[in-house]
Amino acid sequence: MADTCDMNDAGETNTTPSPVKTLQLPPVALYIHIPWCVQKCPYCDFNSHGQKQDTLPETEYVSHLLDDLAQDAKLIGSRLIHSIFIGGGTPSLFSPGAIGRLLAGVRERVNLAVNAEITLEANPGTVESERFNGFAKAGINRISIGVQSFQQEKLERLGRIHNDQQALNAAGYARDAGLNSFNLDLMHGLPEQSIDDALFDLRQGIAQQPPHLSWYQLTIEPNTQFHSKPPTLPEDDILWDIQEQGHDILTAAGYEQYEISGYSLAGQQCQHNLNYWRFGDYLGIGCGAHGKITLKNSGQILRTVKVKHPKGYMDLTRSYMHQQHEVQDDELPFEFFMNRLRLLEPCPKQDFTEFTGLVMAEQPQLLKNLNSAISKGLLAETETHWQVTPLGRRYLNTLLEMLV
Template sequence: MTTTNMQLPPLSLYVHIPWCVQKCPYCDFNSHAQPEIIPEAQYIACLLDDLAADLRYVQGRKLTSIFIGGGTPSLFSAAGIQGLLQGIEALIPFNPNIEITLEANPGTFETERFAGFADAGVTRLSIGVQSLQQQQLQRLGRIHNSEQAQIAAQHASTLALTSFNLDLMHGLPEQTLATAMADLEGIIALNPPHISWYQLTIEPNTMFASKPPVLPNDDVLWDIYEQGHIRLAAAGYEQYEVSAYGKPRHRGQHNLNYWRFGDYLGIGCGAHGKITLPDQQQIIRTEKVKHPRGYLDLTRNFVFKQWQVEPDERVFEYFMNRLRLLEPVPKSEFSAFTGLPLDKADKALADSIRKGFIENTAEHWQTTATGRLYLNQVLSDLLTEDN
C-alpha cells in the first residue's frame, strides 16, 4: 500500500493504578479489590521503571498531558503522587502548560486528600459522582452518598486547580426522564468547569452482564439525551465530544489528544499505549501486564504484548477516534498522522458522505447533526468498506 511521510503527533502519558475498594457491577476496567496494605511505594517504583523502558518512544517530545486513572488513584497518598510526578518529569520533560488529571472518588477519605493532590502537582481532578440519588448509587455499587459527592465537588472548586470534571451517568436502571434531569440539575448546580455525561452501557464480563438490570427503553433514552443536551447548553456547557461538555477553555486536553489520534505512553497494570514511528512508517500499540502480582514481579517484562497497526487498519482507527469530536477534521492531518494517502479516507467515508452523515469540503470532514446521532453506523460503514 502507498504511504506518505508521517509526522509525530503530541505525546501524552496514561498511568494506571489498579486498586479499588470494591468492584462496581458496571465496570469493565482493569481494577482489583485493594489488599489490606496497598504496595504504593513498590508500585510507583515499577511505574517509573516501566516508563524508563519506554523512553525510546518519546523521540524528543515533551509531555502535553498526564492522566492518572484506575481503579481508584485517590487511594494513593499525596506524597506518593508527588513522588510519581517528580519521577516522571525526571525522565520526560513537561510542556509548560501540561494538564495533569487524577481520577478520584467522592468518599470522605479521598476528599480529604484533594488539597494534597493539588499541592503535589495535579492540575485537574476527575471525580466519579455517577449519580446524586442514593438508590442509584447503591445499584451502581458506589460507596459514597449524595452528600459526599456534593462536598467533594464544592471542595474541588476551592483548590488551586486549573479545572475539575464531574462524571455523571444517565440511562440508569429504571431511570425516568424526570429523575435523569434531576440528577443533571444537581450536577449543574455544583458548577463544575467540565461534565462527562454518558450513558450506562452493559459491558461483557461485568456483574450487570450476568444479571442485567432493567434499563430505560430507547424512547426514554432519547428524551433524556435530547433534554439533557439542551439543558447543558443553556447552562453554558459546550459539547465538544460525544459525552464531554466543558465551559469555555475547560476542554479535557488529555482525552482530546486521544481523539485527535495523538500518541500516548501507557504505564501500569493493563495500560495501553499508541506510538508513531515516522522513520519506520509504523504505528505500534502496547499493552502492559494486567494483574498487579505479575506487574510487580521484577523478573518479568512489563510489556504483555505489542503489535503494529497495519496500514489497512489505520483508516478505521483514525476515524473511530477523530469522529467522536464535533470539530472539523483537517484533511491534511489524516495523511500526516496515518501515513496514508487522502484517497483512502475519501473512499472509506464515501457511503457516510452520501447518506448525509459526514460533511465533505476541500479542507475537512465533519460529522453532521444527523451523523452524530448515527455515529455507530458511520463506524460500521468504515469497518465494512474494503480499504
C-alpha cells in the same frame, strides 16, 4: 508491513523490518493506570481490583511505574509530554505523598511541558478536603470525580461506595483546592431511571459549577456483573429524550459539547482526551495500560499493552510489556476515524495523511465508504474538512461500521 510482534521468553519483541513512512509526529500524552479500588462496581469493565486502602503497595507500585516509564521513554526520545492522566481503578486511594513521588519521577524521565494538564481520577468516597489540597500540592492541576449520580438509590444500585452527600462534598473540595479545572462524571440511562431522575442528576451536577462535565450513557459490557444479571434499563425512546433534554439544559447553562460524552465551559476541554480523539500519541504505563506511539525513524505506529494483573506486573522476572504490534496500513483508516469522529469539531483532511502516512486518493474503498456516509447524512464534507453531523452523532456506531 511488519507482522504482529510476538513476545519471547525474555520479554523482547520479534519484528520484521517495515518500509519507512513519512508522518507528522503528533503531540504525546502519558496515561498512568492505578488498578485498585475499594470494590468493583457491577457495570465496570476497566482493569480494576478490589483491595483495602491500608494494604495498597504504594511505594512498590510507584517504583514499578517509574521503571516502566523509563523503558517506554526510549520510544519518544526528547518529545514533549503535553498531558498526564492518572486513571484506574481509584487513583485517589493513593496518598498525596505517593502521587507527588510519582510525578517527580515522571519529570526526571520525560520532557514534561511546563503547562501540562495533569489529571487524577477520584472517587467521592475516598477523599476529603485535605486530601484534595494534598493532591494539588503534589502537582495535580485537574481532578475528575466519579459521581455518576446524586441520588442515593441509584448510587446503591450502581454499587458505588459513596453517598449523595459525599458526592456534593467532593465537588466542593475540588472547587476550593486551587485546581486549574475539575470534571464531574455523570451517568444516565441507569436501571429503572426516569427522565426526571436523569435530569435531576444533571441539574445537580451543573449546580456544582464544574468547568467540565462528562455525561455518558450506561452500557452493559461483557465480563461485568450487570452482564451476567442484566438490570432493567430505560427504553430507547426514553434514552433519546434524556439525551435531547439534557443537551438543551447543558447548553443553556453555558456548556458546549465538544465530543460525544464531553461538555465544557469555554476553554475547559480536557486536553488529554482531545489528544486521544485527534489521533495523538500516548505512552501507557501501569497494569494493563495501552499506548500508541508514532516511531520517528520508521514512521510506523506502535500499539503497546502492559501486563494486566498487579502480581504479574510487579514480577521482577518478567517484562512490563504484555504485547506490542505495528498497526497495519489496512487498519489505520478505521483507527483514525474511530477516534476523530468522536469530536464535534471539523476534521482537517490533511490530518488523515499527516498522522497515518496514507494518501486518500490511493484508498478507493475508503473514499467509497466516506461518500456513502455523506449521502446518508451521517457525515458532512467541505473541500478541506469532514465533520460528523447531528444524525451521525446519534448513529455513530453505524457510521463507524460503514468505514471498516
